[in-house]
Amino acid sequence: MTKRDTTGVQSPNSKAPAELASRHLLGIEGMSPIEIRSLLDRGHMFADNPHDGVSDALRGKTIINLFYENSTRTRVSFELAAKRLGGSVLNISVAGSSVKKGETLLDTATTLNAMHPDILVVRHNCSGAALLLSQHVDAAVINAGDGRHEHPTQALLDALTIRRRIGRIEGLKIAICGDIANSRVARSNIHLLGTLGAELRLVCPVTLLPADICNMGVSVFTDFETGIEGCDIVMMLRLQTERMAGTETPSQREYFNLFGLDSGKLMRAAPKALVMHPGPMNRGVEIDSATADDVEKSLIRTQVEMGVAARMACLEALVTRPA
Amino acid sequence: MTATRFFNAHLIDPSQSLDGIGYLDVIDGVVDAIGLGTPPNSGKFDQLIDCKKSCLSPGIVDMRVQPADPGAEHLESLSTLLAAAAGGGITALACLPDTRPVIDEASAIDSLCLRASRIGGPRLYAYGAATKGLAGHEMAELGLMAEAGAVGFTNSATSINDSLIMRRLLAYSNMLDKPFIQHCEDHALTKDAEMNEGETSTRLGLLGSPSEAEVIIIDRDLHLLRRTGARYHVAHISTRAGIEAVREAKAEGLAVTADTAPPYFLLNELAISTYNTAFKLSPPLRSEDDRQAVIEGLVDGTIDAIASDHMPVDRDAKMQPFGPAQPGASGLDTLLALSLTLVHQGQISMARMIEALSLAPASILDIPGGTLTPGSSADLILFRPDSSWIVKSANFRSNSRITPFESHPVQGIVDATYVDGTAIFLRD
DSSP states (O other): OOOOOTTOSSOSSOSSOOOOSSSSBOOSTTOOHHHHHHHHHHHHHHHHOTTSOOOOTTTTOEEEEEESSOOSHHHHHHHHHHHHTTOEEEEEESTTSGGGGTOOHHHHHHHHHTTOOSEEEEEESSTTHHHHHHTTOSSEEEEEEETTTBOHHHHHHHHHHHHHHHSOOTTOEEEEESOOTTOHHHHHHHHHHHHTTOEEEEEOOGGGOOTTGGGGSOEEESSHHHHHTTOSEEEEOOOOGGGOOSOSOSOHHHHHHHHOBOHHHHTTSOTTOEEEOOSOOOBTTTBOHHHHTOTTTBOHHHHHHHHHHHHHHHHHHHHSOOO | OOEEEEEEEEEEEGGGTEEEEEEEEEETTEEEEEEESSOOSOSOOSEEEEOTTOEEEEOEEEEEEOOOTTTOTTTOOHHHHHHHHHHTTEEEEEEOSOSSSOSOSHHHHHHHHHHHHHHOSSEEEEOEESBGGGOSSSBOOHHHHHHTTOOOEEOTTSOOOOHHHHHHHHHHHHHHTOOEEEOOOOTTTTTTOOEEOSHHHHHHTOOEEOTHHHHHHHHHHHHHHHHHOOOEEEOSOOOHHHHHHHHHHHHHTOOEEEEEOHHHHHOOGGGGGGOOGGGOOSSOOOOHHHHHHHHHHHHHTSSOEEOOOBOOOOHHHHSSOTTTSOOOOOOTTTHHHHHHHHHHTTSSOHHHHHIIIIIHHHHHHTOSOSOOOTTSBOOEEEEEEEEEEEOOGGGOSSSOOOOTTTTOEEEEEEEEEEETTEEEEEOO
């Protein structure tokens, strides 16, 4: 029961692989609306037919997951996406690898490159690491999150989730709430949802607001309830304590009181407002369990499901790209 | 007795307001006569040099150079450092104390100066570390280092953040009549920072530090200075607010000076957009408004001097993601040509530029150089200001080959560098 994307002219349920201008997928910034829509359309298709063997574009291809930060959902999601397309997947997590012995990112890249993978999926704690890697390997590189910079496949799966539920993105009022400063998810979503015509609001304590972000086409609120007023989507972000200096918020208790989402605060959003979270959640810090688990309002589980479909579209697009 | 005459030279000597075609006579390493027009037909010269209307000016005095030798000779030996300086038209340079071991005692100054004099080339001076091991806690032996020839004191690439230590250092420097050179950075504000804070840092997801980190230290130091006295020098100034503070302090009559380096008047933070670590510097590249303020400061003399800010960095330390990459870049080979960019753009006069590169730093450090008045040492350079070339770090004389100006087109070629009237560099 897919609905038509009012912002697109092509069918949302695309029969052909998405077409990308770049041979890597490093970020949403700079991608055209056409590229984004073609990925979403193809993602729709994969979401509709999860086990159909719609495409075996990755048959005979090798995908390496290189994760410098711990991750369960993203890594598994990429692995599943690749396998559904017939690819062989190799997971390298940094704990216990030569990286722990002091090998640099570029040495690791050179080593992996010698094994001729087709796609390298990389997550790294430094902004720009995926770009750096892409400059030194022959494989196509997918950025699975670099520092505070971008997490393009997360934004794509978020958009796919919204489109499947509401049918469009253009004109929606979307609030992105919480730890904006340390969030690559926020940056990718600002680029993507903004490009597709959503009205974006950022809601966070002023200490978690990065400099001059209002130049990125968003409006900014430091009062939570005013910020989400009338919004169709309330997207909560994880408080990234591992990236914080400890000076940004006084306590988790205060944070939840002022900026955490519960059913009471959600009343201020639009009547049929939906709740999203990229996970993993800090329950009781940025969101309470009742709201997170509300099957009517929460899209959090759909997001995970859409992760596989969106990543299938990305992997397929990179290997079928005309040379 | 050795006598040399340079004739048909475009003389530029801001100390005498000289700017025109003329001649310069050097006898036994000392300027004997200088004048516009045709030289008088007197005297016998061992050497007559037709300058073919090339510029002849005082040699460059580079007041901020980080040697890697001793301690990291594989990055840059003292020989390649001095050769690169000579090739860049630098006749005198002042070395930062951040070597291994740190230059925090008299013998280290002796050793460095002695080794440089054995190698020959530009005059080499050394700053003494302000604190032991540059740790910022205990005052180093400033008095003994001053006796050994330290031209000033500095904590190199870090600020003195402890106000009490800073007060003592200023008072002590004043007693010794040596300038205190401060890298101005409030380290609490810049902790973990990867670049200047602003829209670019937000887009790139790099942790920004606010530009106020510079002026906060300048302001504090100025307050201390009013109490202690001293000659206070702000190194590689890079922000509009910092420059305003220095401008006001000068108007007030405080003994405050400042220098900057080419990246801060030629580049801004947008250069970092591809995470190229060659653009990672300390202080970080700032906003376009700050860059304009640096140019204004150079033009009106608020910023007295330009230094190369030469900093050898291991290539491996740059082959990293932007965050963990080490800041710093090479500067000796490109200092003159990059600085002349502002002259070619019509933003600053040639005379003012030469002053900023020679006379101003020489007088801040109270060392010879910066002038061609009769009786002064014949430290001079011959250069063609309009000749163009492309910056290729592979061709640097310096062994430190990280530059944010790779492939930049520039104008200005040094043909010869003289110290005490003797050529230390002649272009083939």
